[in-house]
Structure formats: C-alpha cells, structure tokens
Amino acid sequence: MVLYSASIALSALLLFLVQPIIAKQILPWFGGGAGVWTTCMVFFQTLLLAGYGYAHWLARRLSPRQQWGLHTALLAASLVCLPIIAADRFRPAGGQDAAAAILVLLAATIGPPYFLLASTGPLLQSWLARHWPARSVYRLFALSNAGSLAGLLLFPLLIEPRYGSRAQALGWSAAYAVFALACSSAAWLAWRTTVVPTPGEPNGSFSREAGEGQDEGLGEEPGVRVAVGARAPLAWLGLSALGVVILLGATAHISQNVASVPFLWLVPLILYLLSFVLAFEGRAGHGWYSPGWGIPAALVGAMLMALGLSASRGVLDVSLSVPLYCAGVLFTCLLCHGELAARRPAASDLTRFYLMISLGGALGGIFAGLVAPRVFDSVYEFPLALCGVCVAALLAAWTRPRPDGRRRWVLCTLAAAAVLATAYWDLAFVRFLRSDVILMQRNFYGTLRVREVGEGDQQVRRLIHGVILHGEQPTRAADRMEPGSYYARSSGVGLAIQAAQQRRPAIRLGVIGLGTGTLSAYGRAADTVRFYELDPDVVAIARREFTYLTSTPATVQIALGDARLSLQQELDGGQNQRFDVLAVDAFSSDSIPVHLLTRQAIQMYTRCMADGGIIAVHISNRFLDLKPVLANLAADLGLNARLVDDDPDDESRASRSDWVLIAARRDAFEPAPFAGRVEALSPDPRVGLWTDQFNNLLAIVKSRPAPALRALWSD
The missing domain is CATH 1.20.1250 (Growth Hormone; Chain: A;)
Known part of the structure; x- marks a missing residue:
C-alpha cells in the first residue's frame, strides 16, 4: 500500500510541477501572453486523456505480467526525453501558428514522460483494487490531487524564487527517474501478488446504482459487478x-x-x-x-x-x-x-x-x-x-x-x-x-476591435486590444498624421523622438508593439521606423484600417515575431539596429509583458542603442505601479531613469500617460524638449530586481479593495 501511495503522490506532484516549469521556459518565445498557458493546458488535458485511455486499455486487455512488462518498457524509454529543456530548434519563426508550434514543442520535450505520469493514478488504483479488493481506491484519487496541489504550491513558494529554469528542469528530471523506478516496482508487485488472475476482469464490488450519491468505493463486496446507468x-x-x-x-x-x-x-x-x-x-x-x-x-x-x-x-x-x-x-x-x-x-x-x-x-x-x-x-x-x-x-x-x-x-x-x-x-x-465596433476579431493573442467614436471633426478610429486602447487616428484627413493618445508630442516618447530629431538629421526609431503605427507619424523622409510586432493580425489591421504606415515619409520596417527574440537574433547576426529611440509598448489589454521588463531584457536593449540613445518604456497601467521596477533595473545596470508624467488638458487629443526614459548618458536628458518635464526615479528595494527568473507582482499592485469598491459603487 505504501509503494502504491508513494508512486501516486510523486506522479501527481511531478505531473503538475512540470506545467509551470515548461510553460515558463517557453513563455518569452511566444510573446508572454495568456494564450501560452491556455495552449499548454490544452496539451496537458489532452495527454491526460491519452494516459487515462492507456490505463483503461492496459487494465482491461492485458494480464498483470503483460502490464508490468509493457509499462516498465515505456518508463525506460521515456528516460530518453530527460532533461526536459526546450530545444532552440523549437523557437518560433514570425507569423507561424503559435498554438500549433507550442503543441509540437511540448510533445517533443515532455510528451512521453507526461503521458506515463498521467496514466499512473488510474493504473495504480486498478492494481490496488485487484491487490486489496476491500480497500477504497477513491481515497487515492484525493491523495493524487493532494500531490498535485503540493507540486503547484512548491513552484511559486520554493522553486521559482530560488532556482533558474535550467536547475528546475534538471531537478524535475532527477525526480522523474526516481518515479520511474518506483512505478515499475509497483507494477511488479501487482503482478506477483494479484488476487484476481483473470486478464481483463478486475475485481468488482457491490454498490448502489451510480448516481445515487453514495460512496460506492467503501465497504465493497468483491465479485459483484455493478451496472452504470x-x-x-x-x-x-x-x-x-x-x-x-x-x-x-x-x-x-x-x-x-x-x-x-x-x-x-x-x-x-x-x-x-x-x-x-x-x-x-x-x-x-x-x-x-x-x-x-x-x-x-x-x-x-x-x-x-x-x-x-x-x-x-x-x-x-x-x-x-x-x-x-x-x-x-x-x-x-x-x-x-x-x-x-x-x-x-x-x-x-x-x-x-x-x-x-x-x-x-x-x-x-x-x-x-x-x-x-x-x-x-x-x-x-x-x-x-x-x-x-x-x-x-x-x-x-x-x-x-x-x-x-x-x-x-x-x-x-x-x-x-x-x-x-x-x-x-x-x-x-x-x-x-x-x-460602436466596425471590426472585431480574435486569435491566439487576444481580441482586437476597431471602433469609431465621436462625431464630425472629433471622430476618431481606435484600435482596442482586450479592453485597452492601442492607438487612435482622427477620421478627418487634415488631422490624420498628428500623433495622439499615449503617443502625443507631450508624452515621454514624443519628447524623446523630438530630442533625437533635433540632434540628428536622420534617426532610427525602434518600436516594440505596432498598435496602429502611430509613432511612424513622427518620421521624416530621412528617418527609419522599425516596428517589432508579435501578432500578424495587428499588422493587417494597422495597414488596412489606419493610414499612419502608408502616409509617413519615413522608411517603415516591420519585423514579425517576439521582439526580444528578434532583437537578439539581429545582434547575433551582426545586424545591430543602433536605435536613437527604442519605444517599448507591447501591452496586451492591461497585461504587462514581464519578459520585456527584466534585467536581461533591458541589458539587451542597451546593446541595440546608438550613442546617446534613449529607451522609452510605456508604463501607464490602472492596476500596477511599474516605476520602481524600472528604477531598480536602471540603478542595477548603471543607467539613468527619468519619468515623464503627461497629464494633458481636456481639449487635447493626448491621453494621460506615464513613460520611463532610460539612457546610458546623463546628458541625454539635457535637450530643450525635456526641460521641466522629466523627474528622476529612485530605486525601491521592497520591489526587488526583476529578472527572467524572478518578478514580484504583489509588490507593485497599486489598487486596494476598499477604494475599488467605492469607485465601483459610484459608477
């Protein structure tokens, strides 16, 4: 009984512990959106079904000796997949079906081990029912779920804060090898001590008709089959x-x-x-x-x-x-x-x-x-x-x-x-x-809507991702190329671009997150604006429903795929873009792209900058205060960080926005556009340093339940 219980608990722990381990490995490869986890869950649920189907077939069709032989062979073969580290060959290329790419990656990386872990609960419980017919096997189902809970709790409380992705994968792989040995031993025990030797006929039990709400698994009488409605x-x-x-x-x-x-x-x-x-x-x-x-x-x-x-x-x-x-x-x-x-x-x-x-x-x-x-x-x-x-x-x-x-x-x-x-x-x-929707569509990355609001000269066309504005454009031709909303000339990114254009006759502007392409409105004939966009549907909508990209005199380039991967590939290939301004604005609804705001990410951005260049990070968010995150990152890397809090008057098309400007040189903030507009940021040790392995969201939540309830009630 102890061997069965230990094997089931360990399998459940590993089954659910591997989910955040592998998902966090691949999260930055696919833009860090909610669709990554949802697709991972589809894979886990589907392979769980395959594991349960295998357990059902094995218990019904094969003798105990055959069950032990086949299951042990599969356990041994699955060790070839260790360690569970996603290979670089599965990194996505821009424009491919992200969901399909994730499913293929997961199948190749953890498919066989996960399949066998998934089969363990029902398989060992069927062996236990044959070994000890009078025992309640359903209590092992609760034990299995308790093991799963333990695995999920261990990850955020103990494993994630202390160990990097590689160490997590290696530790899990070692534990899986132990599980394989324990499970094979349990299969051998089931074969050697089985009570019912007839293949395909596991021990029955007495119970009421299924569905009557009783605990049919307790006090069963062996040898009596039950009819299921x-x-x-x-x-x-x-x-x-x-x-x-x-x-x-x-x-x-x-x-x-x-x-x-x-x-x-x-x-x-x-x-x-x-x-x-x-x-x-x-x-x-x-x-x-x-x-x-x-x-x-x-x-x-x-x-x-x-x-x-x-x-x-x-x-x-x-x-x-x-x-x-x-x-x-x-x-x-x-x-x-x-x-x-x-x-x-x-x-x-x-x-x-x-x-x-x-x-x-x-x-x-x-x-x-x-x-x-x-x-x-x-x-x-x-x-x-x-x-x-x-x-x-x-x-x-x-x-x-x-x-x-x-x-x-x-x-x-x-x-x-x-x-x-x-x-x-x-x-x-x-x-x-x-x-007010004129277009609405959905894909792996979320829901996109194009709306027209206002009337006459005040009418604007907006792109909304989830529930958050991602740019707008006046429908009146005379105003179409004037940047507005979060990207107005008074915003942090607007000041940075204007300062760069005052210094140089031709600048290179990088933008992480296309939206409507508003920032291309700043471009002059000699300028180059390079966008990095993950979602191909955003590119199509920006070109079809808005005119920023086609009306700007600047040269416009669009790199499709995750920005961090694309920038790294350019650096590795000797194609450093040397941006004068790099705008980071890749929010999806109010969700922040954590992998674009870590020490490793900021460090990479600095390598992509020209001398005196400025990284402009859009941090407007209703729920999270990102200022201390950027301040800590800048201080740790020896950079200078300034806040631009733009609160325009009601007559302006500009929206209230917060931008953090980061530069290697202090004198980058001396040009006239910054005069009286920038505020130095101080590090906050309570927030910690965000890295690819660590980020503390709870420390930056700025909303509280009581004020939120009052605001909701007033609405």
Whole structure:
C-alpha cells in the first residue's frame, strides 16, 4: 500500500510541477501572453486523456505480467526525453501558428514522460483494487490531487524564487527517474501478488446504482459487478468539461488584465484541484461537498463572475477581480466535481470513470484553447460556461436522490433565477464589447476591435486590444498624421523622438508593439521606423484600417515575431539596429509583458542603442505601479531613469500617460524638449530586481479593495 501511495503522490506532484516549469521556459518565445498557458493546458488535458485511455486499455486487455512488462518498457524509454529543456530548434519563426508550434514543442520535450505520469493514478488504483479488493481506491484519487496541489504550491513558494529554469528542469528530471523506478516496482508487485488472475476482469464490488450519491468505493463486496446507468458517463463528461472551461476562462481573464505569469496561472489551478480534493475526500470518504450549500455557493460564484465581466466598462479593478474569480473557480468547480463524486461508480468501473473525466477535461480544454479563438470573435466561451454552471446546478437540484420536496423547489428556484441573472450580465458584457465596433476579431493573442467614436471633426478610429486602447487616428484627413493618445508630442516618447530629431538629421526609431503605427507619424523622409510586432493580425489591421504606415515619409520596417527574440537574433547576426529611440509598448489589454521588463531584457536593449540613445518604456497601467521596477533595473545596470508624467488638458487629443526614459548618458536628458518635464526615479528595494527568473507582482499592485469598491459603487 505504501509503494502504491508513494508512486501516486510523486506522479501527481511531478505531473503538475512540470506545467509551470515548461510553460515558463517557453513563455518569452511566444510573446508572454495568456494564450501560452491556455495552449499548454490544452496539451496537458489532452495527454491526460491519452494516459487515462492507456490505463483503461492496459487494465482491461492485458494480464498483470503483460502490464508490468509493457509499462516498465515505456518508463525506460521515456528516460530518453530527460532533461526536459526546450530545444532552440523549437523557437518560433514570425507569423507561424503559435498554438500549433507550442503543441509540437511540448510533445517533443515532455510528451512521453507526461503521458506515463498521467496514466499512473488510474493504473495504480486498478492494481490496488485487484491487490486489496476491500480497500477504497477513491481515497487515492484525493491523495493524487493532494500531490498535485503540493507540486503547484512548491513552484511559486520554493522553486521559482530560488532556482533558474535550467536547475528546475534538471531537478524535475532527477525526480522523474526516481518515479520511474518506483512505478515499475509497483507494477511488479501487482503482478506477483494479484488476487484476481483473470486478464481483463478486475475485481468488482457491490454498490448502489451510480448516481445515487453514495460512496460506492467503501465497504465493497468483491465479485459483484455493478451496472452504470446510460446517462452517467454523459454526466461525467459534461461536468468535467464545464469545470475546465471555467478554469481556463477565469485564468485567461485574470492574466489578460494583470500579467501572464506562473503565479497567476497557478492560483486558479490550485483552487481547481482543491475542489477535487474536497469532493472526493473527507467525511469517511464521502467528500465535503453537499448540494445543500454547494449549489447556492456555485450559483453566487457564477453570478458574481458574470457581474464582474460587465462591471466598470468591462474592467473590474484587479484588487477585486483576482479574489472574485479565484473564489468563483473554487465554488463553481466544487459543484462540478462534487456532482462527479456523487455519481462515481464501483471500483470495477474506475478506469472508465477516470477516462470520461479526462475526456471531458480534454474536450473542455480544446474548446476553450483551440476552438473558441478560431470560431468566436471575442471571449464568449467564459460567459457561456457561467450560464452552464447555473444550468448544471438546476439539473443537480432537480435530480437529487431522495429529495426533500421543499428544499428541492427552493434550490431549483434559486438556480433558475441565477440562470436569468447570469445571462443578463453576460449579455451586458457582450453589448459592451460590440458597442460602436466596425471590426472585431480574435486569435491566439487576444481580441482586437476597431471602433469609431465621436462625431464630425472629433471622430476618431481606435484600435482596442482586450479592453485597452492601442492607438487612435482622427477620421478627418487634415488631422490624420498628428500623433495622439499615449503617443502625443507631450508624452515621454514624443519628447524623446523630438530630442533625437533635433540632434540628428536622420534617426532610427525602434518600436516594440505596432498598435496602429502611430509613432511612424513622427518620421521624416530621412528617418527609419522599425516596428517589432508579435501578432500578424495587428499588422493587417494597422495597414488596412489606419493610414499612419502608408502616409509617413519615413522608411517603415516591420519585423514579425517576439521582439526580444528578434532583437537578439539581429545582434547575433551582426545586424545591430543602433536605435536613437527604442519605444517599448507591447501591452496586451492591461497585461504587462514581464519578459520585456527584466534585467536581461533591458541589458539587451542597451546593446541595440546608438550613442546617446534613449529607451522609452510605456508604463501607464490602472492596476500596477511599474516605476520602481524600472528604477531598480536602471540603478542595477548603471543607467539613468527619468519619468515623464503627461497629464494633458481636456481639449487635447493626448491621453494621460506615464513613460520611463532610460539612457546610458546623463546628458541625454539635457535637450530643450525635456526641460521641466522629466523627474528622476529612485530605486525601491521592497520591489526587488526583476529578472527572467524572478518578478514580484504583489509588490507593485497599486489598487486596494476598499477604494475599488467605492469607485465601483459610484459608477
């Protein structure tokens, strides 16, 4: 029993620990967006399904000796994949399908080890059921999820702050080798001590009809097969898929409006796994979930998340949204998994049960991660899933076994009201997204909208990524080439460009993040403006819907792909661009591109600059204060950092903006445009030094729940 338990716990720990390890390795390769984690989750869910399918087939079709032989051979073969370090040959080229590239990379790097780890839980539980027929194998399911929780908690609390990506991969690989030995030993033990020798007939057990809400795994009588109702597998499938769509939808929403970093990926995933533990463990194996409180809690969670989508013009303050969506994930997934636990079959059908759970998870992941971005023009899957939770709660209340009539009607009434309320707030969110829209499309990197607002001479056309403005252009021809919004002449980047143009008759301007191409409006005939853009759809929209790129007299160049990778490739190839100004403005919605704001990134930018050049970093953000981050980086690298806080009057087309200007030379800020406009920045040791291995988002959150609630109420 100890060997089985240890193998299951270790496999679960490694199964979920590898997810942030490998995702963080490849995050900078694909622009650091939320789509990276979503696509990784699709891969993990799909391979989990493959592992469960393999376990189901192995337990049903092969004898114990054959199971040991095949599984041990596969474990040995999987060691060839170690260590799990993504090879440089998988670095993406600009313009390719990012989701497909991520899936191929993951399959080649961690595919076989992850497949075998995924099969361990159901496979060892089936062996245990044959070895000790009287034991409850479902308690090992809770142990597996506890091991998964441990793996997820270890990463942000212990591993990420102390070890670099290479050390993480090597440590995980060593632990996997230990697991392979333990799992092979458990397979040998199952073969040598099995109680039921007949291949394909694992030991059965007595239980009530599946779906009656009892703990069928306890006190089973060996040798009696149980019939599973025809609708039970559909319930397993649907509940599992719904939980995954909720998880991915909430995670993407949080990441899009804060940052795509492992910490914000892992908190919802931890709560998702905790809901499994609470549903399958506790109260002598019956689980802590009860429909009496679980259904109302899930309904409240779904309604509040839907309200959060539509509140405050689609952008709920981060101090409210993160706890709201995390709590919502816990309670809505607890409903899904609690109802799963109530419908679990006897041990004789456990591999099929796990197979259907994993199939549902894979289908939910594929829908949210691959299908929805290609079918929907915005993020409709999350609002739909919230309505789905309320419908599932209604069905759960209506089909409760041995119902108390009054309680059932109360729960059904609450669920029906929640369906209507959630649908109302979801529709309000959709109406907000579609307001004044002339174009809306979605891809791996997010949702892009082109809107026209205002009337007559004041009308402007805007590009919006998520809910954040990424540039605008007046529709009146006379004003079209005048830069506005965050890029006005009074902004930090505007001052830097004007100062460079005063010094030199021809400048090279680099821009990380194309947007509408507004900064090309500064270009003179002798100037060169080089944009670095990750999203090919942004390039197409900037060329088709806006005229900055085609009307500027400057030479315009566009490098497609992640800016940091592109700049490094240019340096390695002897093509140093030697920019006079390099503008860093690659935000996606309110999400910050962390990998573009680390010590290694700033150090690389300095190598791309001409003598006296200025790096201009756009840090306007409603939720995060990035000034101390840039101040610490500049101080550590011996650079000079200045803040330009531009707060124009209401008559101007300029938007309020914050830019941090970084230069190697102090006299770079002496030209006339900077007079009285720049403010020195001082380092803040409380924030720490951001590197590729470390970044502390909590230290720079500038919003607080109480003021955010007051502001929301005043709206």
